[in-house]
Amino acid sequence: MKKIINDPKRVVDESVAGFGLAHADIVRVEMDPIYVVRVDAPVSGKVGIVSGGGSGHEPLHAGYVGFGMLDAAVPGAVFTSPTPDPILAATKAVDGGAGVLHIVKNYTGDVLNFETAADLASAEDITVRAVVINDDVAVKDSLYTAGRRGVGGTVLVEKLAGAAAQRGDSLDDVAEIAERVNANVRSMGLALTPCIVPHAGEPSFTLAEDEIEIGIGIHGEPGRERIKLAPADDLVDRLIDPVLDDLPFAGGERVLLFVNGMGGTPLIELYLAYRRAAEVLQGRNVTISRSLVGNYITSLEMQGMSITVLRLDDEMIELWDAPVQTAALRWGR
């Protein structure tokens, strides 16, 4: 296992500490229990938004803490849900009196631990609502999940709900936006290589030199099938066709097209994939109104990509364009 780490047990603590030092203008880091919070939290009168989950998907979620997006992020151990304690602490830290929204990816541990934290917060008179993200069309049930997994759509929910909270929407309205985004977004991914969880020391699965896993999960969970290495355009088609057929996208829509790298994939390949995805959308009479290309929800050093398509309405476009100032997404400020 070749990694830039010291002790596998200290990877998350040391990385989060470095994150806090690098972005002290945007976030504050608490270490016991561990969470990352907007430097100016709680923002009085604003709905607070908390997300979190296992580490190893960076910049998700800490990279999205800041003005116009998340108020706090709770990192678990690598690929392991955070416990209720830090989720509760983060929820209390961002409560500005207007309630708190939990954005939760649909993995059994995350859902349970966020629910427990929400119950504990309610007992302290904080109003909490939760939205569970489940945009991955690849498989219905999976390792760690009942129902569909939450993947790339999570980044878009965090941006759009974050912008709604920033402009002063109520908790119900922010939750409605989050649910609307989740209902209109679909994703699917593939892997060229596995990744190694530091405390495991070995890949959780293996792929032959000429094999690709279609429908991979962000923890390396099995997807739909293994195929032989194929040209990029074929690979893109194998992701975007199921994505478009699922909602379904019928033609005539405006969308946000998000081509995401799994962590170890160079940008040169992601943009090459974007080109084909754009061609497919054009062929189906779907208009790309906004784009995102890069490594935004990852699986450590895994090579691979996912494609996410969000059907946009006017309000979503306005919320996407609204100012944001986080470590990983920033414009207008």
Add this chain to the structure above:
Amino acid sequence: MKKIINDPKRVVDESVAGFGLAHADIVRVEMDPIYVVRVDAPVSGKVGIVSGGGSGHEPLHAGYVGFGMLDAAVPGAVFTSPTPDPILAATKAVDGGAGVLHIVKNYTGDVLNFETAADLASAEDITVRAVVINDDVAVKDSLYTAGRRGVGGTVLVEKLAGAAAQRGDSLDDVAEIAERVNANVRSMGLALTPCIVPHAGEPSFTLAEDEIEIGIGIHGEPGRERIKLAPADDLVDRLIDPVLDDLPFAGGERVLLFVNGMGGTPLIELYLAYRRAAEVLQGRNVTISRSLVGNYITSLEMQGMSITVLRLDDEMIELWDAPVQTAALRWGR
């Protein structure tokens, strides 16, 4: 070779085309000869800035084209200098009447081809100045280079010179800023794994499972030494100590600390490395005033990192903070 590509010969063309589609609000892409240019170029009365070099280092350079940074970027084949033709075409496309600055990384092919293009542009009455970036302290001469190589400092030169041009500085003043940044910046990198150039199909060098190359170049050129796998803090020390000793940084300075990934390194490791680098700087009484952490100058899917330290003055801080709107760096707009 496992990559998301179609034909190795078409990787750059298809990727640049995708880049143009994804960022049509910021750039325009020309395909014959190939270059990427600000959507509003030429900007009348503003100094134009052109950079370029072999592809495979994305987001460098195309990712830095836009308001407040580069006016054009010229991508060569992977790890291969662009020829004078597209450099000349880009130079003409960004000439707003105030002259054009070439920012050139110190590799023999880049230096020669930019010189030839500058001569041709002069013959068409465009005033061109060039600044050659050579911030890599690892080795003096190397494969492809006489003198030191240009690496991470290039990103910082492009931002600061770009901001100076955007505020209306003259060609001489913009060139002076670029030279001042180059004189005050030092870098060094390491690799955990090699990368594969698509048209070669095989790694240009190999590393054993427990070996690390210290002082690696961004094309996989040999560095100073090969060592056994070591804890992250030791690896950081082996990069930052030579960087700090070279300028030298004597203590009392304000700096920008830039921890850069080589393309295949996850952010969780880069932030962990940042933590140690910050500790070392504090120990030497050097103040971190600005930070940059991420994959900004890469070597395809290589795993590894580089550390760059820039000694800041008041003007550099003002230029760093100035608004920028590119695909890869964006704030204030």
